[in-house]
Amino acid sequence: MNSKTKPRIPSGFYELLPGDQIAFNKMVDKIRSTYELFGFVPIETPAVEFTEILLAKGGGETEKQIYRLNKEGDDLSLHFDLTVPLARYVSEHFKELVFPFRRYQIQKVWRGERNQKGRFREFYQCDIDVIGTDSILADAEMIATTYRVFKNLGIDNFTVRTSNRKIFSGFLFFLGLEEKNSDILRIIDKLEKQGAQEITQQLSKIGVEGDQVASILNFVEFNGTAQEMFKKLDSLNIDNDLFKRGRTELWGLINAVQKFNVPEKYWKIDLSIARGLDYYTGTVYETTLNDFPEVGSICSGGRYDDLTSYYTKEKLSGVGVSIGLTRLFSKLKELKIFEKEKSTVSSVLIAILDEKYNDNCLSLAMKFRDNNINTEVYLNSGKLDRQIKYADKLGIPFVVLVGEDEIRDNKLSLKNMKTGQQVISSTDEAIKIIKDEQQIK
């Protein structure tokens, strides 16, 4: 006989026991229904794309991260985000779609990164995008949707932080630093993680002078209400077109967010939000849990001028955000923020006291199910004790017992597992009790 293969999953991959899986699925359902509340339609793309599609933008870091499939024939890889597949999808189906196209997409993505603690190689992203519009209202919808998603998830103390890349870039142009624009953005993006001292050194290293560094740090550390922020921006008297356009866009964004009734406590302007990715050209977002800043951004994104340039001549601008759900869930679990879910979806267990009562038990189960009550029959031989323990361990709230007496009287015994109380009732009464308790319609 062969020795056993040790059952385990690779590091960086994540799976859950049933109770946690139920909690995870509830989060997905809430995100889905909130996205639909805002009119986003679902799409799903294959896990696999042609490698040349994924790398069209140019390899670099991405090429190192992707999981390529080792099979003769087509050169295929697992997607590493949902944005590149969206660009391919929109380009491919351009003529069949209606624009502005607002879609959501909740799928796993894969990144074969060197495995650091807390880094996932497989994780869920929950993306929304509106493609084919320059309207600033679309940018505001992102904040309104993000706000509502987290509220619906029962998370309250969060802040959507937003800025506009044109403002910061315009400011750098004004300082005469236009050639170093993307390098500086990349460095500033790490300000929160690495601190001002480290950032100062890095800026010096790429040739930013001392007084320029001071100006930059002063600029990104501006802080205050929206009104105060605009006052500060205006007080700089920056005569640069890009800066002015960014200011106008941010002004439009903030006005629309207010009209969407997103309370001020849930968003703020933060000029240090740079986002590492090259393709953002306007509004950018990050979202943080105020009690747990170390978790980092749980929902990020921005506006891009041309999503599909690698695949089609159609120029499609748009805006989107993405929730990194696996990481968010694992952190919330670590922080024990959620109530623990039961390990069952059943409202009632039909116990089997003796094989000779099978007939009654099975048709009873179907009766409960006909009434929309999640029901299971105990599917093993075993004494009543063991069956009760089974219900108890899983957290099934009711157990139905049927024996000689119950069958004779056309009744059943219903045990409430929380109170321990046991009542004799008709099937219809039992159905009513369970539905009331479990709030089943």
Next chain:
Amino acid sequence: MNSKTKPRIPSGFYELLPGDQIAFNKMVDKIRSTYELFGFVPIETPAVEFTEILLAKGGGETEKQIYRLNKEGDDLSLHFDLTVPLARYVSEHFKELVFPFRRYQIQKVWRGERNQKGRFREFYQCDIDVIGTDSILADAEMIATTYRVFKNLGIDNFTVRTSNRKIFSGFLFFLGLEEKNSDILRIIDKLEKQGAQEITQQLSKIGVEGDQVASILNFVEFNGTAQEMFKKLDSLNIDNDLFKRGRTELWGLINAVQKFNVPEKYWKIDLSIARGLDYYTGTVYETTLNDFPEVGSICSGGRYDDLTSYYTKEKLSGVGVSIGLTRLFSKLKELKIFEKEKSTVSSVLIAILDEKYNDNCLSLAMKFRDNNINTEVYLNSGKLDRQIKYADKLGIPFVVLVGEDEIRDNKLSLKNMKTGQQVISSTDEAIKIIKDEQQIK
């Protein structure tokens, strides 16, 4: 400038436009809720497993099919079904699970088969299994659940065909063919596809004699009600223990299925159901659409004595079935069985007649959303015509218009896109009209 990369997906992969995706997701939701109605809990495993886990049973056909990942370090592959990952999961988490463990799992699987027409390389499987029980009631639950799933999907003319491997194997033993048992099972499994003549030739080729071939064909072509089938089986007077055990199990199964109130028209005993896979040891199932037999089995499975033998010393028997959803969906779409879904999830579009009405439109959108109405704002500049056309193309049932007059009177205009009728109403009245029409609670 680079030339464009042609946007396309590899053959054997499948993706849908939004209207079809909405229909697909509705099917998944119905399968999920029905599985939960029967008390199955959700789990999800990584898309990727250690290759040695996937191939523990021995390579062969499987090894040729799996997609291996091409990356230094761990030898990883995409899973090709959900049964091997389940076996690994149950072995790994044995101490944390409660048995009998009833789980459902709806995920994509990947098979790098030579691409034939209609063969998918990536597809959804929807599996249920009960692990850790020998009870025949578990086998009956599979039929009860399958029945309810297809009814809930709006499919009526289907038959769950069931048999027990022990019966056929016992019969072969009785004929003195025990050494050729698995070869014969594999050949008979193709009877429906290939026809009696081809099967006869194949049986002869492996040394089954003429009268034995006749007996086998006669046996698997038995046909009739459950009662008639048992009569025929008994009339053979087969004195073989395996056969007798199989007969007892099948008897128990059929009785339980009847007690679960599954009408006779939805199931039948079919002794030709052999299932190709080695690990089935008792009950086996296949499900066919009676109007479209060419589609093949849309839900198959069976009972296994020892699922986890490659990973743990714990011996875990169980039973399960799997729906091949991608194939089923693509066939139903081909056959145009489903009503076409709209390409939207929105109940209402807020049109924007002029930028100066933005404020009213945005807060109106949030008011509708607060009332659980899926709502979108038109996120582009454009004349009213274009906005109406947008709603029409997507199938959004209502459009809200707000202009000078409406704002002055604190009203809105509500256009019903189906009837073309337009009424002036208060926000609350509009909410009521939309909710009634769209049956929103």
